[in-house]
Amino acid sequence: MNTKRVAEVLQKIAQDEGKCIDDVRREIALAIAAAQENPDPKLQAFWRAVPRSGELLTLEDVVAHIAAIVESRMI
Numbered sequence: 001m002n003t004k005r006v007a008e009v010l011q012k013i014a015q016d017e018g019k020c021i022d023d024v025r026r027e028i029a030l031a032i033a034a035a036q037e038n039p040d041p042k043l044q045a046f047w048r049a050v051p052r053s054g055e056l057l058t059l060e061d062v063v064a065h066i067a068a069i070v071e072s073r074m075i
Contacts, residue, residue: 006063028059 001015001072008026014021036047050057050065 003060006060009063025059032057032059032062 008022010024014024017024035043038044047057051062052058052061
């Protein structure tokens with residue numbers, strides 16, 4: 001999923017929730033950060049497997065990775 005598509009999806013979520021896109025991004029980023037703190041080895045392996053565009057994991061990195069997983073399972 002490309003960056004433009006991620007932005008479109010976030011905008012749709014913001015509209016549906018009656019929030020601004022910055023709030024949606026912030027809430028998702030907080031959820032990702034909290035999920036990364038889970039000590040479960042399987043979950044930690046998942047987070048290590050997410051390709052990163054930089055040093056820190058971004059919302060776009062996570063969405064692209066999950067989209068790729070879903071797409072690969074649909075084939």
